[in-house]
Amino acid sequence: MPFTIATWNINSVRLREPIVARLMSEEAPDILCLQECKCLTEQIPVETFEALGYRYRVARGQKSYNGVAILSKLPMMDAGGHDFAALGHARHVAGRLENGVTVHNFYVPAGGDIPDREENEKFGQKLDFLSEMRDHFRWETPDRSIMVGDLNIAPREDDVWNHKALLKIVSHTPIEIEHLSAAQEAGKWVDITRQDIPEGNLYSWWSYRAADWNGADKGRRLDHIWATPDISSAAHGSRILRDARGWEQPSDHVPVLATFDL
DNA sequence: ATGGTAGGTCTCCTA
DSSP states (O other), X not given: XXXXXXXXXXXXXXXXXXXXXHHHHHTOOSEEXXXXXXXXXXXSOHHHHHHTTOOEEEXXXXXXXXXXXXXXXXXXXXXXXXXXXXXXXXXXXXXXXXXXXXXXXXXXXXXXXXXXXXXXXXHHHHHHHHHHHHHHHHHSOOXXXXXXXXXXXXXXXXXXXXXXXXXXXXXXXXXXXXHHHHHHHHTTOEEHHHHHSOSSOOOSEEOTTOSOHHHHOOEEOOEEEEEOHHHHTTEEEEEEOGGGXXXXXXXXXXXXXXXXXX
């Protein structure tokens, strides 16, 4: 049975309840993974989402910061959440579908502005978080699994608007990309978005600070959908909803979608 | 090289 999964850093699920509902109405992904909900679990406006058919959810919330949720039209069980790097942050939650597929939803730390763990504690925490992701997937090789989220790293040269200009900018430094690759290789994860769209520049985030995000187009692909090899060949039809960056009171991230025939 | 915007909260932190 084919199903579509979407991931979206929503930057306050309460403020952006109307555009979450818009995505649910217009695109109707079977599963919607949100990051940066920025509220306690019980403050997520679930009534609106339930009325649109999203009756199942697993979430890890936190006051003001972080927070991840998986909203699903398909029955889904809570498959846990892990505090990677022991930060005490709500940055991971997992759900299991009736077809045995496990869905991981991650919000990797942004890492601050200075790409040096001596000068900037947050950068070290980001690298440590990625190392623990690697260890987690090395310890138990995942199968029939999909991993999505705001990974806060644009790994490829064509995942940023200017590769050379961003080499020392957090989100595109070689050491971050090495750490992300190690986590990807440990789980044998396939980058589904790039499997479907192998060529050309792709972005899922444009800064709020740009005067003209669309015209300048200084984007980065920070949001990802990965899958294990046993189901990666079932994936097709990946899309990045660039238009959502222009919706009313937008997030700085846009939804990334993929369909799986399983 | 710099500063630009946004959200949550309670005076500034994080992105």
